[in-house]
Structure formats: C-alpha cells, structure tokens
Amino acid sequence: MPKIQFDVLVPDSDAIDLAGRFSVVAKLIVEKGLMDSGLVIHDPEAKIHEFIDSQLRQTYRDEHEDADMENASVNRYLIEVDGVKGSINQITMIFSRLLTPPAELPKDAFLLEQELAYEIPAVYPWTVEIIR
Numbered sequence: 001m002p003k004i005q006f007d008v009l010v011p012d013s014d015a016i017d018l019a020g021r022f023s024v025v026a027k028l029i030v031e032k033g034l035m036d037s038g039l040v041i042h043d044p045e046a047k048i049h050e051f052i053d054s055q056l057r058q059t060y061r062d063e064h065e066d067a068d069m070e071n072a073s074v075n076r077y078l079i080e081v082d083g084v085k086g087s088i089n090q091i092t093m094i095f096s097r098l099l100t101p102p103a104e105l106p107k108d109a110f111l112l113e114q115e116l117a118y119e120i121p122a123v124y125p126w127t128v129e130i131i132r
Contacts, residue, residue, distance in 0.1 A: 003131040004079040004092050007048055008099060009056040010124045011072045015044055018124070021098050022077050029094060036083025046076035056125040063121035088130055099126045 010018055019042035026038030053074050060069045084091055100122040 001080055001082045002084065002088050004081060004088070004095060005129045005131055006077040006079075006095070006099070006126055007046070007052055007056070007074050007128075008077060008124045008126040009053075009060060009069060009072055009074050011069060012044075013071065014124075015073075015075045016042070018042075018075070018098070019077060022079060022095060025095055025098060026079060026081075029091060034085055034094075035081050035091060037081070039080040041078040041080070043076040043078065044073065046074075048074045048076065052127060056127070059122070059125040063125075092128060092130060096126070096128065099124050 006022075008018065019040060022040045022042075026040055029035055030038060056074060057068065061067065079095065081088070081091060101120055
C-alpha cells in the first residue's frame, strides 16, 4: 500500500486542524472513486532531518519578507492510500491544495510565460514523498 508523506511547517495551534482537513480530503477522494481508502496519520513529533526543517523555515522567510513563523514546528502527515484508481501523483496533488492554493492564471499564452508573477506562496511550507 503506497503512502503519501507530507512534512509541513505549521503553527502548533493549527497542526491538529490540518490533520482533520487531510482526513476530510481523503474522504472526498474516496467518495469520488479515485481510491478505495485513505488513512491519515498525524505525527507532531516525527524525526525530521534538520536540513528539511531549516529549508522549510527558510522558504517561509523567503515568501514572507524575512518573517519567521512563530510557535511552529514541522509535523508529519502520512496518508496510507489503498486502491488508487489512476495516478498516485494526481492524488498527491489534490492533497497538496490544502497547503498551496491554486493561482489565478491568465488565458494569454504570452502572459503565462511570466509564470513567477502568478505564483502564490504556500500557506504552510511543505515537502512531499511518495513511499511505495
């Protein structure tokens, strides 16, 4: 059974709520018939490599005018998925929308070439790994 592992820098006050949102999305994906089941396991004390922690904190600073995320830690959200219909990458991208909202993109192809102008910072900096 594949697992989708998100490591997310999140304020401590939001960490449990985020686990609940991952669970809601898992249920919706099951209801849509894109997978048979999805179990979300939240680990607020996972052993996260120091490099990952520092990179996520730096990403937040880069996207928020050098401000630090206060009272935050890296939490692991492991989603055990079973019976995926189609692409595990597609399922992963659906979950990632909790962390990075979609950008409003212009219809003009020329304007789309300036893609950096349309990027939206992540609500919470994150990394993802698919474990098979």
